[in-house]
Amino acid sequence: MRYVDEFRDPALAAALVKEIGAVCGRLERGRDRPLSIMEVCGGHTHAIFRYGLEGLLPDLVEFVHGPGCPVCVLPMGRVDDCVAIAEQPHVIFTTFGDAMRVPGARGSLLQAKAEGADVRMVYSPLDALELARKNPDREVVFFGLGFETTMPSTALTVLRAARGNVRNFSLFCNHITIIPTLRALLEQPDFGIDGFIGPGHVSMVIGTAPYLFIAEEFKKPLVVAGFEPIDLLQSLLMVLKQMEAGRAQIENQYARVVPDAGNPAALKAVAEVYEPRATFEWRGLGSIAGSGVQLRPAYAAFDAERRFAVPDVKVADPSSCRCGAVLTGSEKPWACPEFGTGCTPETPLGALMVSSEGACAAYYQYGGLRGAAA
Amino acid sequence: MTTDTAAPRAPRAPLPAPAAPARPKLAAKTVTLAHGGGGSAMRDLIDAVFLSAFSDEGRAAPEDQARFDLAALASKGDRLAFTTDGFVVDPLFFPGGDIGTLAVCGTINDLAVGGAVPVALSCAVIVEEGLPVEVLAQVARSMAEAARAAGVSIATGDTKVVPRGACDKLFVTTTGIGVVRAGLDVGIAKARPGDVVLVNGLLGDHGAAILNARGDLALETAIESDCAALHGLIADLVAAAPGIRMMRDATRGGVASVLNELAEASRVGILIRELDLPIRPEVTGFCEILGLDPLYLANEGKLVAVVPPEEAEPALAALRAHPLGRAAAVIGRVTDVRPGRVVMETRFGGARVVDMLVGDQLPRIC
Numbered sequence: 067m068r069y070v071d072e073f074r075d076p077a078l079a080a081a082l083v084k085e086i087g088a089v090c091g092r093l094e095r096g097r098d099r100p101l102s103i104m105e106v107c108g109g110h111t112h113a114i115f116r117y118g119l120e121g122l123l124p125d126l127v128e129f130v131h132g133p134g135c136p137v138c139v140l141p142m143g144r145v146d147d148c149v150a151i152a153e154q155p156h157v158i159f160t161t162f163g164d165a166m167r168v169p170g171a172r173g174s175l176l177q178a179k180a181e182g183a184d185v186r187m188v189y190s191p192l193d194a195l196e197l198a199r200k201n202p203d204r205e206v207v208f209f210g211l212g213f214e215t216t217m218p219s220t221a222l223t224v225l226r227a228a229r230g231n232v233r234n235f236s237l238f239c240n241h242i243t244i245i246p247t248l249r250a251l252l253e254q255p256d257f258g259i260d261g262f263i264g265p266g267h268v269s270m271v272i273g274t275a276p277y278l279f280i281a282e283e284f285k286k287p288l289v290v291a292g293f294e295p296i297d298l299l300q301s302l303l304m305v306l307k308q309m310e311a312g313r314a315q316i317e318n319q320y321a322r323v324v325p326d327a328g329n330p331a332a333l334k335a336v337a338e339v340y341e342p343r344a345t346f347e348w349r350g351l352g353s354i355a356g357s358g359v360q361l362r363p364a365y366a367a368f369d370a371e372r373r374f375a376v377p378d379v380k381v382a383d384p385s386s387c388r389c390g391a392v393l394t395g396s397e398k399p400w401a402c403p404e405f406g407t408g409c410t411p412e413t414p415l416g417a418l419m420v421s422s423e424g425a426c427a428a429y430y431q432y433g434g435l436r437g438a439a440a
Numbered sequence: 441m442t443t444d445t446a447a448p449r450a451p452r453a454p455l456p457a458p459a460a461p462a463r464p465k466l467a468a469k470t471v472t473l474a475h476g477g478g479g480s481a482m483r484d485l486i487d488a489v490f491l492s493a494f495s496d497e498g499r500a501a502p503e504d505q506a507r508f509d510l511a512a513l514a515s516k517g518d519r520l521a522f523t524t525d526g527f528v529v530d531p532l533f534f535p536g537g538d539i540g541t542l543a544v545c546g547t548i549n550d551l552a553v554g555g556a557v558p559v560a561l562s563c564a565v566i567v568e569e570g571l572p573v574e575v576l577a578q579v580a581r582s583m584a585e586a587a588r589a590a591g592v593s594i595a596t597g598d599t600k601v602v603p604r605g606a607c608d609k610l611f612v613t614t615t616g617i618g619v620v621r622a623g624l625d626v627g628i629a630k631a632r633p634g635d636v637v638l639v640n641g642l643l644g645d646h647g648a649a650i651l652n653a654r655g656d657l658a659l660e661t662a663i664e665s666d667c668a669a670l671h672g673l674i675a676d677l678v679a680a681a682p683g684i685r686m687m688r689d690a691t692r693g694g695v696a697s698v699l700n701e702l703a704e705a706s707r708v709g710i711l712i713r714e715l716d717l718p719i720r721p722e723v724t725g726f727c728e729i730l731g732l733d734p735l736y737l738a739n740e741g742k743l744v745a746v747v748p749p750e751e752a753e754p755a756l757a758a759l760r761a762h763p764l765g766r767a768a769a770v771i772g773r774v775t776d777v778r779p780g781r782v783v784m785e786t787r788f789g790g791a792r793v794v795d796m797l798v799g800d801q802l803p804r805i806c
Contacts, residue, residue, distance in 0.1 A: 070728065079788040118790025295788060422731075432792040 073294030082299040083122050089306045090124040100128040102258055102395060103305060107265035108135025108423025109293050115432035117295040130395030131425035133247055134265050136212040137164045138417040138424040139348040143379035144240055145170030151207055151238060151374050152183040158201060159185045160194040161209040168420050171381040191223040198235035207370045211240040215267040218332035221339035224368050238370035239360055242346060244268055245276050246357040251394060252284045259395055261305040262288040266320045273328025277316045285314040292320040339365055349417040350389035387416040392425055399426040406430060471571045476601025486599055489577045493584040494594045506560060506595035516619035521556035523547060524615040532610055534653040536664030539612055540582030542740060545669045547616040548590055552671035553687040553743055555626050555678060556618030563597040566611040569604045579610065590669040624678055630685040631706035635774040636752035638745045640673060640759050641767040643695055644723045647737030661722050668741030673762045680758035681751035689743050693797055696735040698744045699782045700796045710782045712772030736797050746774065
């Protein structure tokens with residue numbers, strides 16, 4: 067496959083691994099603990115496991131799998147809210163595939179579907195809008211979740227619904243934004259991350275400027291990375307080279323996709339449709355100020371939260387769950403007492419076991435061959 | 441529907457020609473509950489749709505069961521193989537086949553991978569009221585064609601019609617019997633360290649074709665289902681590799697699921713190499729876009745075979761010499777490391793566990 071195979075070239079990978087090894091050899095002197103590198107994005111976590119990258123790297127490098135998996139950080143109560151909306155008899159509830167299996171306190175959307183709710187998987191919010199046009203006597207609700215990656219497409223869908231006056235379409239908005247959460251993590255006193263692999267798809271929309279505080283205030287290097295193995299190895303090398311040179315900068319390895327200024331048209335649509343929420347709850351991390359968005363009052367007619375009696379359930383995570391500790395990098399997935407026993411991809415207890423991008427599911431599925439989970 | 445069999449070489453007395461017209465007519469354009477009522481409407485439907493497609497003898501002597509001559513069966517081998525499978529594919533028609541070809545090939549393959557020579561199938565259909573008769577007729581013609589091409593008879597069957605909503609358009613169940621070749625003993629628990637793992641061609645075509653044919657992705661690709669009956673290929677394979685340990689058709693759950701079952705049942709490790717997996721670039725691209733893994737995609741004309749190391753070369757040659765095995769490949773080997781686990785060496789020399797899939801593959805969202 068052109069434009070993909072180049073980024074999976076084994077010879078190039080071997081050369082990068084060798085160079086990483088050399089830099090690590092020099093960085094290792096005088097260090098008594100490994101270098102913790104957080105890949106923020108769930109897509110990166112998935113790629114690291116899928117290609118077995120951890121096993122190729124020196125022991126000095128330790129990946130910490132960050133909070134950038136939108137399905138994983140979705141609180142259970144929001145899933146219960148989804149089920150409550152979906153169970154209303156005139157509703158067609160639409161969502162991306164990943165969200166179907168996320169467990170709420172009252173079960174998942176997949177279970178609600180089995181019990182008779184009309185829940186349908188779509189590949190784009192525009193498909194949900196089309197469904198609303200074709201079913202004028204039904205209420206079609208789209209479950210919008212994800213970071214800035216998916217925000218523009220739901221924003222455009224709402225704009226189109228408004229323009230076409232599609233009154234039976236609404237959005238259950240659970241979009242979140244990564245920057246306040248990264249800041250919250252960095253402000254924790256025991257946060258031991260040495261450098262970041264920055265999210266690629268989010269940056270395609272927001273650009274690289276929003277990360278500047280990480281370098282300037284917290285003196286940590288961050289490299290925005292693509293999703294192929296060569297991208298990840300190259301980005302890691304860039305982070306390590308910054309460390310070696312004593313630099314902390316925001317660099318862009320994924321320039322073929324990510325313009326430093328982001329995507330102005332997408333940002334404009336997002337700003338037109340959404341405004342920040344005072345606070346939003348993240349599963350495993352708790353409430354974080356300014357980390358969620360909601361529809362602006364001008365689009366209230368398309369806001370499922372205003373159109374339906376959403377119970378706004380608050381559910382505490384099971385007390386044995388260590389998702390929060392894993393998300394912040396202070397614990398490894400296999401250190402959790404529930405890992406692989408009480409909590410498996412089949413019957414996930416914690417958020418990180420739910421999506422294939424969750425750190426625990428990735429360890430369970432692909433087996434950290436270097437880790438104790440193997 | 442009930443038809444006596446054209447059971448292979450069963451001696452039968454010549455019967456008088458039926459009084460019914462040679463080409464039955466059916467006035468109805470859609471199937472109604474009346475067609476499942478057991479009366480003349482049902483007989484007309486069966487005559488028009490199935491019997492005309494399946495066999496001439498059936499029309500002559502409609503019995504409630506197929507009958508087989510034991511001596512004729514015993515001449516083919518020393519054990520009877522018996523299997524059944526339900527087919528509920530949506531959509532009914534897809535590039536490369538339809539539910540009819542699938543129902544015939546799928547059951548033939550389930551017999552053949554046990555080392556059996558397939559002999560005959562039964563076919564039970566459950567039809568949703570309102571299905572166009574022409575759809576049913578097309579499926580019946582596909583079944584007849586697939587069975588004829590495979591040299592297997594559809595010997596008996598049944599038709600039921602259920603109210604709208606009680607099933608989705610059309611469900612088909614086929615049951616098959618076959619005779620296992622004397623001396624051949626394949627099984628999921630028989631792999632040993634050192635054995636070689638082969639597949640007979642490109643992986644994931646059926647799964648990708650079906651997902652794409654559902655239409656909600658609107659991707660322009662020419663991926664077709666690989667739906668095919670494998671008993672001919674298997675006959676060549678077992679002749680070339682008589683010490684063969686195991687064969688499985690890699691249907692739902694794909695090659696990954698077969699390998700996991702094998703590793704667990706045989707208490708061995710399995711090491712496959714990513715670079716050796718034969719996968720069409722279109723399927724790789726399709727999976728890239730949707731976040732799927734081709735190792736878990738369904739196949740309907742692909743088998744996984746395990747042979748002892750000394751038979752690997754003749755086995756591969758036999759597969760490649762057959763039209764359904766041109767892209768056959770050795771994809772890995774059986775080891776004594778990490779019993780019960782399937783490990784894949786990635787193209788960079790990294791390694792990852794290929795686990796059993798939980799539920800369905802759900803596309804990733806970002």
